Amino acid sequence: MTFLLDALGTLVTFDPPAPRLRALLAERHGIEVAEEEAAAAMRAEIALYRREHDRASDRAGLAELRRDCAAALRGALPERAHDIDVDELVPTLLDAIRFFAYPEAADVLDALRARGHRLAVVSNWDVSLRDVLDATGLAERVDAVVISAELGFAKPSVEPFAAALEALGAEPSGAWHAGDTVEHDVAGALAAGVRPVLVRREILSPAPPMPPGVPTIPDLRGLLALAV
Ligand SMILES: [Mg+2]
DSSP states (O other): OEEEEOSBTTTEEEOOSHHHHHHHHHHHHOOOOOHHHHHHHHHHHHHHHHHHGGGOSSHHHHHHHHHHHHHHHHHHSOGGGTTSOHHHHHHHHHHHOOEEEOTTHHHHHHHHHHTTOEEEEEEOOOTTHHHHHHHTTOGGGOSEEEEHHHHTOOTTSSHHHHHHHHHHTOOGGGEEEEESOIIIIIHHHHHHTOEEEEEOOOOSSOOOOOOTTOOEESSTTHHHHHOO
């Protein structure tokens, strides 16, 4: 069997970056901001990143995108931060966002592989996802990684799913795709002929509207029951 896996919200996540950003701004740049001011600036940065991340299809594009993100962050900070050099703000921004793997991710990937299943990450991300998967110990636990910025197509387009299946030499009919959004993961998988499973870690909000028959699991351990 084949398992395709979304990255953010499915395999990896990050701590709220505002407290760390606030500390780094004080420590490295001598600028004091309130936590809410740091949070507002991060929201502006993340909004730009979400719109633009597929520009970062190579390292040069990534460097340019990161500079633009740092500029967006600076522009959304209080005026006293506007003199910070953008190039000096890039490492501060990157260090404020710390990705980590969900606690069960490595064990579940290892267990799936031990049963002979093949695994691919299918993510809407820039080229730096490879660094994140390396740093979190997940890169060596999957057989392929498909990144929207490298491919030129993002979920819910069918191309990322097709590229992952091709990389694994697999057919859509024997594949599952696990992801945390209906919009990108469930819809895209269905369009690509892959069976979707929604990873819904946050159960405080109402269930999202979803096509019938799509299983929901609270974390990745739920995949082990599907992998019969
Ligand atoms: Mg996601």
